[in-house]
Amino acid sequence: MLGQGLVDVFFEDGLNWEADLLEDTRFVMVETTAYFEAYRHVLKGLQEIEEGQFPFEKYIIACENEVSPPKYLRNRRTVQFDLRPLVDENIVIREDEALRRQRRIVNYQFSAESRCAESVEILNLRSWPRPDQLHLDQSQYEALQTALTKEFVVTQGPPGTGKTYVGLKIVKALLHNASIWNSGHQSPMLIVCYTNHALDQFLEGIDSFFKGNIIRVGGRAGEDMAKHSLKVKKQALRKLQDMRQIAGVRFNCTKSMMEVKLEIERSGAQMEASEREILHEDMLRPFMDNCYDQMTCVELPQQQEIPSMMVEWLGLEQMLGETQVAVQQGREDDNLHDKQEDEIALSKRICNASVRLSTVTTKFVNPTIVLTTMPVHESSLLTSSNTTSVECHGQQ
Known part of the structure; x- marks a missing residue:
């Protein structure tokens, strides 16, 4: 087409100039030695700059020297x-x-x-x-x-x-x-x-x-x-963002695993407890549905305290009361036995502390000192001008 003198013309920015053009409209083509597309965006940016916004305008345009x-x-x-x-x-x-x-x-x-x-x-x-x-x-x-x-x-x-x-x-x-x-x-x-x-x-x-x-x-x-x-x-x-995402997923997975582990341990503890005692209805609430409300809404006689409605539902409240009485009696017997043992131990300590009395008599014979031991029947202190008796307590 260029050999025939024909050139395609494209108007950017969606302008509908074709309807306003006449057949004899003249255009001027401006060519450059450089590839235009490489400078398209720079020239586009220059077109969008308004007066007063051009950087260093006073030096480039106004040509100020200072x-x-x-x-x-x-x-x-x-x-x-x-x-x-x-x-x-x-x-x-x-x-x-x-x-x-x-x-x-x-x-x-x-x-x-x-x-x-x-x-x-x-x-x-x-x-x-x-x-x-x-x-x-x-x-x-x-x-x-x-x-x-x-x-x-x-x-x-x-x-x-x-x-x-x-x-x-x-x-x-x-x-x-x-x-x-x-x-x-x-x-x-x-x-x-x-x-x-x-x-x-x-x-x-x-x-x-x-x-x-x-x-x-x-x-x-x-x-x-x-x-x-x-x-x-x-x-x-x-790559860094992917690593952070992976780290986040890893943290969430670890957190979920810990929660599952705790839940397993909690369930295991409940299963072990069910083998040696009656589970409380609060522990069984997730599995009881409406039965829990029916059980806990039962009115009890005055002055009757039951630690668990499950005990009454099983008909074991009398056995539980007897068991509690037996446990209390056993505790009282243990306390009495401990008290008697304490008294016996105290008596033994008093007996061991009781000793026969003896007097160590120190005779001062000038210039020789003679030590003799003389048994006595009473706690006494004998003194004289030539002898000095010292009482000491000890086990003979």
Whole structure:
């Protein structure tokens, strides 16, 4: 059809323009060297932006030259950045979710040379470390300062001037000081590159010094960046959700098994009790239906107490009463027997405590002491000028 000069025209958004078109209506075709479908959604998004909503409108559209500091640095007297990771290039930034929830920071082993970059007043360019301390030349140093102190920056230069190197420095500084610009942890860092290869190359640089959550959106990811692709992240999340569901099912099954086990033990205890005693009607209620109400609603004579209506229904209340009397009599006999045994034991202790009296007489014969034992019939204490008698109680 194109060879004949015919082109199919399709109107999106459900607009019924065909009824309003005339046969001699002219159209203008706009072609692009790039594949249109790849940019369809971007252009669609631009069409939906209303006036005043375009990001950085005053710089891109109004072309203002005076660029303001980032919003998180405005209306604050002093903001200090920790730029030590730019001095110690071997430092790897870690994202610890557990420490973040506890409002704690990750500890790093910085060198003594990095102390000059520990607390840098970011808007005061005079407080910054020297370019050589940050491993930058003068132009790279100025690009880094501008990127961290302005909200809209364009860094350009010929190949080999270190644009990617400076970009990685900027990302590393922002990630290490995320508590300043992302205190609520609700604003991810968005990195957009023109080609998939450029994106993979930049993400590989970030992956070398940052161990945290990186998500790569887009197709044809490199082998090293495939682990960060959105597809892999979705699969991991889906697997985690499946594991949580399995854990939930396992918990419910374990809970059900424990309930069944307790029910079996309870039923076993009731069966054992039925072999040695009469079961109470409350225990048999689930199996009695209306009979339970009929049994418990029976009026008993005054001053008659029956622990179970099942006993009366079986006609065993008289036997139960005799059994209770016999048990009570047996308890009284046991108490009497125990009392008699206690009295006999007390008498034995009194008899064992009774001993014959003896007197140990110590005669002091100067200078020799002679000890003699003399039996006496009464408890007495004999004293004289030459002898001293000491009474002691003991069993002869």
